[in-house]
Amino acid sequence: MSAINQSGWRPEMTPERRSNEATFTGNRALMLEEALIFEIGSLDTTGVDFAEAPKAASRLGGLERHKDIGLPGLSEPEAVRHYTRLSRQNYAIDLGLFPLGSCTMKHNPRLNERMARLPGFADVHPLQPVDTVQGAFEVIHQLAHWLVTLTGMHSVAMSPKAGAHGELCGVLAIRAALDAKGQQSRKVLLVPESAHGTNPATAAFAGFSVEDIPATEAGRVDLEALKARLGPDVAGVMITNPNTCGLFEPDMKAISDAVHAAGGYVYCDGANFNAIVGRVRPGDLGIDAMHINLHKTFSTPHGGGGPGSGPVVLSAALAPYAPLPFVEEQDGKFILIEEETAGEHHADSFGRMVSFHGQMGMFTRALTYILSHGADGLRQVAEDSVLNANYVLRSLEDVLDAPFANSGPCMHEAIFSDKGLPEGFSTLDIAKGLIDEGFHPMTVYFPLVVHGAMLVEPTETESKAALDQFIGACRSVAERAKAGDAALKSAPHFAPRRRLDETQAARKPVLVWKEPAQAEAAE
Amino acid sequence: MSRYFTEDHEWIDLDGEIATVGITDYAQSQLGDIVFVEVPEDGKQVAKGDDAAVVESVKAASDVYAPVSGTVIEGNPALEGEPALVNEDPEGDGWFFKMTLSDTSELDSLMDEAAYADFVSKL
Numbered sequence: 001m002s003a004i005n006q007s008g009w010r011p012e013m014t015p016e017r018r019s020n021e022a023t024f025t026g027n028r029a030l031m032l033e034e035a036l037i038f039e040i041g042s043l044d045t046t047g048v049d050f051a052e053a054p055k056a057a058s059r060l061g062g063l064e065r066h067k068d069i070g071l072p073g074l075s076e077p078e079a080v081r082h083y084t085r086l087s088r089q090n091y092a093i094d095l096g097l098f099p100l101g102s103c104t105m106k107h108n109p110r111l112n113e114r115m116a117r118l119p120g121f122a123d124v125h126p127l128q129p130v131d132t133v134q135g136a137f138e139v140i141h142q143l144a145h146w147l148v149t150l151t152g153m154h155s156v157a158m159s160p161k162a163g164a165h166g167e168l169c170g171v172l173a174i175r176a177a178l179d180a181k182g183q184q185s186r187k188v189l190l191v192p193e194s195a196h197g198t199n200p201a202t203a204a205f206a207g208f209s210v211e212d213i214p215a216t217e218a219g220r221v222d223l224e225a226l227k228a229r230l231g232p233d234v235a236g237v238m239i240t241n242p243n244t245c246g247l248f249e250p251d252m253k254a255i256s257d258a259v260h261a262a263g264g265y266v267y268c269d270g271a272n273f274n275a276i277v278g279r280v281r282p283g284d285l286g287i288d289a290m291h292i293n294l295h296k297t298f299s300t301p302h303g304g305g306g307p308g309s310g311p312v313v314l315s316a317a318l319a320p321y322a323p324l325p326f327v328e329e330q331d332g333k334f335i336l337i338e339e340e341t342a343g344e345h346h347a348d349s350f351g352r353m354v355s356f357h358g359q360m361g362m363f364t365r366a367l368t369y370i371l372s373h374g375a376d377g378l379r380q381v382a383e384d385s386v387l388n389a390n391y392v393l394r395s396l397e398d399v400l401d402a403p404f405a406n407s408g409p410c411m412h413e414a415i416f417s418d419k420g421l422p423e424g425f426s427t428l429d430i431a432k433g434l435i436d437e438g439f440h441p442m443t444v445y446f447p448l449v450v451h452g453a454m455l456v457e458p459t460e461t462e463s464k465a466a467l468d469q470f471i472g473a474c475r476s477v478a479e480r481a482k483a484g485d486a487a488l489k490s491a492p493h494f495a496p497r498r499r500l501d502e503t504q505a506a507r508k509p510v511l512v513w514k515e516p517a518q519a520e521a522a523e
Numbered sequence: 524m525s526r527y528f529t530e531d532h533e534w535i536d537l538d539g540e541i542a543t544v545g546i547t548d549y550a551q552s553q554l555g556d557i558v559f560v561e562v563p564e565d566g567k568q569v570a571k572g573d574d575a576a577v578v579e580s581v582k583a584a585s586d587v588y589a590p591v592s593g594t595v596i597e598g599n600p601a602l603e604g605e606p607a608l609v610n611e612d613p614e615g616d617g618w619f620f621k622m623t624l625s626d627t628s629e630l631d632s633l634m635d636e637a638a639y640a641d642f643v644s645k646l
Contacts, residue, residue: 445582502581506558507606 031496034085038513041074048076089496091440093301097462097470101413101443101455102196102244104274104296111372112299112365121364126356130336136360137334140327143367144311147292150370150378151270152283153313157322159358163271166291166310167202167238169323169353173289173314174236174265175206176321176350186235186264192221193449194243196269203238213237215449219245219404219415223254230262236288240269242276244447245404246389246413246455256286265289265318273297274459275386275412278379288315294359298366309362320348325357384460385412388467392456395471399478400430403450412459418452425481425488427452432499433477435492439470527590527630528639534614535590537630544590545618546578546609549643554580557609562598562620569595569622571629576619578609591629593622 026033058064074082091098098105116122120135130137144156157173160166171189178186189203192213200210213226221239237259241249249255256266268282270290274297282290294309295302302308314322326337326346336357337345373381386409393414397405401419404410418427431441431454443455458467480488490499527535532550536543551557559579569575569589576587576598598620601608609617624630634642 448583503556503558506556506579506581 030088032085032088033496034082034089036513037072037074037082038070040082041072041078043073045073045075045078047074047079096439097458097466098440099442099456099458099470100440101246101415101457102271102446103302103443104271104293104412104457104459105302106274106296106299106459107461108299108301108365109369109372112368115368116361116364118364121360124360130334134334137327137336139367140357140360140363141329141334143363143370144327146367146370147311147313150277150281151273151290151292151313152281153287153290154283154316155314155319155322157312157314158327158363159323159325159352159354159356160291160310160312161354161359162295162308162310163196163269163291163293164198164202164310165308165353166293166312167198167267167269168206169310169312170267170289170291170314170318171202171206171208171238172323172350173312173318173321174267175208176348177265177318178235180321180348183263186233188234189267190226190229190234190237192226192237192239192243194219194221194245194247194249194447195238195240196244196271197446197448199238199240199267199269208235215245218407219243219247219449220249220407221251221255223251223258226255227258230258230264232263234259234262234264236265236267238267238269240272241282241285242272242411244272244455245449246410246415246457247404247407248276248411252285252287260286270313271296272412275382277382278375279382282313283315288318289313294362294366298369300362300365300369307359307362309359309366311358320346321350322346323351323353324349325352327357381460382412385458386410388458388460388462389414389456391464391467392458392471395467396474396478399475399482400454413455413457415447415450416454416456417450418454421452421481422484425484427454429481429488429491430454430474430477432491433480433488434473436494437473437477439473526636527633528636528642529588529590529633530642531588531590533587533590535630535633537624537627540623541596541621542591542593542624543618543621544575544587546587546613547639547643548613551610551613551617554578554585555582556580557606560599560602560606560609560619562602563595565595565597567595569593578619587619589622590633591622591624592626593624595620595622597621 093105093107121139124133124136140158144158147156157169160169178184187209188211189208190211190213191200191203193215203210211229213229214222216222220243226237237255239249239255241252243249259266265288266286268287268290270282270292273292277297289312291310291312294300294311295306300306300309324338324342324346327334328337328345342349370378389412390409393402393405393410396416400416402415403417404415427444431444434441444453446453446455477488487493492499525537528547532547534545534547557578557580561577563575569592571589571592573589574586575589575595578585578587599618601616602619611617
């Protein structure tokens, strides 16, 4: 009796024949090729027929357009198919594990989406009379309450729209507090090497000069170097905790105490709050301002998928300077504190960062996430995200160099370096090899303190089975590199497009589509 | 003409009153393919250690620091259109800017070619 044919392929069909044969269309069964939108359809085609526009005298003073603006011509089904086909060539959190370090790409519970689409939240206008949007204000107010509770801080500014915007809010509050004390001469913000890349950019944008504080061998802030730099010109420190090496800063309280004693303020980048939510309250560590990426810790679609939201929790020292507007509860009603009413409620505000009240959709999703998890659930989010990252770290440290493997357990992300890869193989080859294995690559070449860094953040979302499959793929790719497999240098081989020439793309970007004949003439 | 090196992997040549500054071959090899260079404007005053130029590769964006204090007299105009020059000839045609020095004694704290080679070998 012959064995069961588990592959489903006819025995005479060799794998070479299956994978190398070109098709007439370029399609491969359900993997569909797709041309650019300008290269398909016909200019005679439209999705909607409009009546001829009435003749009218131009009032544009000769500025009216005469030439065709070059819109593609597609019928509705052609347009729908075009974008659906493109979407199938994309990778998404709903397709698989998204190990991008520093991004917290976790599952977005569908309950969040359902709540955010309720008409009372989704269909309101920011200029509606406040009496008609009391429910939306209650969501903002309740979420603010839980963010303050979870962080152990004094108050929260809800309006910043994402992480870096939140950083700017916190740093402007520090500037306002120093100015109020007449300390305009404090112009230096210290930023450790283990901080997020946006931190020095934010400090510079807000008018501070930025100075680095080195990291120790163990990947943490050098406390002595920091203390040595403190002085009357230092406005404060911007620190990321847990830091971008995926490590908790155990000296955080000592850092805060030293900065406060020297008259400065402590900004904490809270992008990695996911690792400590429910376990550590930043307020207990002496932090004066910290943004919370609702779109990371509290699971709202991000990474090209949706808007961010970066509320900033503030200490009692910085709270008076928080930006407008504010939602407050007064006699059982929610009111909005804006410029007209700030005088009696919030006189020292440094101003306003956004037109309206913040990202309503993100607020609704984040509050839904918090309430549906509860205190024990949120604590477990932190615990499981740390457990998963440590599982990845310990499962790969024998095939990939883990520079901080001896610094104790990592937090929510595991970091590896390119040390030990053979001559000619790089972090980029590992990342591209993972694409062939069906995974989005991890964050690469960041943080800069680790050579050829590979930063993996699995999040608490992933099951052990999913992690084991990812670990298996990483091991296989790393072992191929170590064996000198030249094919890895040109990976990906199975993606819709092969390895891109990033150098040429950056040096000679082609940003506008031209008719092929025109493009050739321009060469 | 003598050439000096910094721990930040810049080189500086002094020819009479005018010094030429660029990044070393080691620096370009670590950065990888360079895709953009921003050179300082003529007349910019720089103190030793100030940000003077920006170099961006496919891997990272980095500041290039002024190795000594002085005044920029010319940025390399060729780098705007052809940043690859920094990869091809970092210590020649891929120079970043020329400057006059306000204090030539600052050169004494920099490394000579042998000392820099020794410094790089220990990285």
